Amino acid sequence: MTERLDGRQAPPADAAGGPSTGPAAPPSKKSRLGPSPAVAIAFLLPAALLLGIWVVYPIVYSLFRSLFDATGQGFVGLGNYATIFTDSGMLTTIRNNLIWVVVAPIVVTTLGLIFAVLTERIRWATAFKLIVFMPMAVSLMAAGVIFRLVYEENPDRGVANAILTTVHDTFSSAQGYPEARPREGDQSQVADQNGAVVTKQPAQAGQPVLIPIVGVRPEFMPSDAQPARAPAAGDGLAGTVWFDFTPGGGGVNGAVDGSERGLPGMTVEAVGSGGEVAATATTAEDGTFQFEGLPAGSYTVRLPQSNFEASYGGLTWLGPTLITPAIIGAFVWVWAGFAMVLIAAGLAAIPRDALEAARIDGASEWQVFRKITVPLLSPVLLVVFVTMIINTLKVFDLVFIIAPASVQPQANVVALEMWRVSFGGGGNQGLGSALAIFLLILVLPFMIMNIRRFRRGDS
């Protein structure tokens, strides 16, 4: 077995629509009227010069430079490398890279696989593929601006929080009444207790409980609120929560007047003498509530504090906690199309017979997928996965653009820190070189893997 790279096999370029006149005739030494090595060197010279000066020499230079301090005069040995692993800011950076490397490739590859499989089952597969693949053509800078807009915290501006709050409000009936408070005073039936509203006297079944609330800001008044109605004295513990305010004046404090409106969506609790919550109810559009299945006895009726908190406003995507997951989201948006297209090509190459045979033998779709499709796809999945690992290690633009300046320390990654330390105001090219070498060492295993795989595939 020689290590010649003569391309006895169909080369990868076949995928690029290479001359498809069967397997390429191997250029063997005997049949070749090759030119002299001098001609070959002439053809290679421009590339060799560029690669030598711009790529190979810098690797050597960086290795040496990383052993010196910021001035380039003082030899510090491995001191710069020690800094990488001890400085607290650097450790955050490395931790972030670790999160990136663990999370992003898995998510991208999985999504790519799901997309590739599902596109086979829709008629508009081409349109879907174009849409998902499109971000590949967009610069990471533009993708960064796109996601700065998506992640704006105000749900009236950022589409991410707009969706979250809409979904949240759909599933949660609890309405927020921030700044609302009970009508206080000796005459009042209710009082404030650590932000919650409680009845002063224990309530019993048959006596309607009146809970007057004031200070409801107009913008928080639900549009579906109906005129308040005092519950009829009947069986069971029931009552009304209402906005005890008559527009235009008039009305009796603490009494349900005709023009006053109920407060829907309030959570009401019946609290027993031991302090335990015996039952929970929610007010209707006219503000009335009724406890179902409550044992007879006397209870304090309470509106818990949660009723008076501001409504849900979404997540702080660009804050210190969520910034890395948020940027990974943008990364997934950019790269899922790449994974999908590569995996879809692999999928198309799977012999249909194998799948059909398994289906005829009674295998479920999931079994076919698990036991046949995925194993046959594993070489492609590996290529996608490894490509994504390399990309996450080099991630720079997205972090730089999406993370606001104040949050950049929490979002930092090695590639960005390298730039910051050396050019972005850090002024320490010794440490910068050490970071660059560190990055090179991180991709080294994949470099070796590429070379090995290429040799195996080509000889």
Next chain:
Amino acid sequence: MTTATVPAPSRLEAGAPRRGLAGRIVDRLGSGVVQVVMVVLGLFWLVPTLGLLVVSLRTTQVNNAEGWWTVFTKPAELTIQNYANLLGSGFTASFWNTVLITVPTTILVIGIAAMAGYAFAWMDFPGRDTTFLVVVGLLIVPIQIALIPVASLYGGAGIFGTIPGVVLFHVAFGLPFAIFLLRNFFVGIPASLLEAARMDGASEWKIFAQVVFPLGKPAIASLGIFQFLWVWNDMLIALVFADTGNQPMTKYLQSQMRQFGSNVDILSSGAFMSLVIPLVLFFAFQRYFVQGMMAGSVK
């Protein structure tokens, strides 16, 4: 196949009718769910870019007051004012700088890599295979490794901050992929074609220029579009090696990021301008784009 022959017929007969009916119902249901899921996913991928477009077509005041999705009820608020403002800003110059960096880089990479790829594919010289393995290794070298050394080289040569400096850096880092792609393509050219030309006494340069290069068009197209997009979209190299007078769009827009809130008008319209040409290229040449991507991943 042979292992399944004996039990298969009975199972087929027994299972076929049930599977036919129930299976079809499940398929219908399943395909309905799949349709919905795919529409939602498609929206996830479409909406962010759509948002950028709408934001770029509204004034800062409108953008600060309400979400871009209100455009569906208030289309009258759309305006091209932001784009008109771009014309008078530093953006225009940065757009041309991007062109001046991208076009020469793409041409140089194609020319230099095609020559090297031809040598690797069809010429014999000592150490050829080892050298090519080095190129394969260089495919994924992070560009960070070269920023500091090349910056000091450029300082000495007096081209730091200039467009030629940026171009040469891009060319060098574009070469490993380009050589890899083209060499693998050229290897597939039928040997008889080249041998016939050599027998006729054609010079290597003539064979390269008149036989190999024209035959390599599909791969060269893939490489060209890839290289173009890569350089057009670069920010890191520009940040380091292009000074303010020579900066491409990415660097110009980055410099506006600090006041994101008040610069949304410039940033959104500028970012959208920067992605119009890549998107046009992408839609026009998606076939080559995909092919280049497939050939580029080492299998």
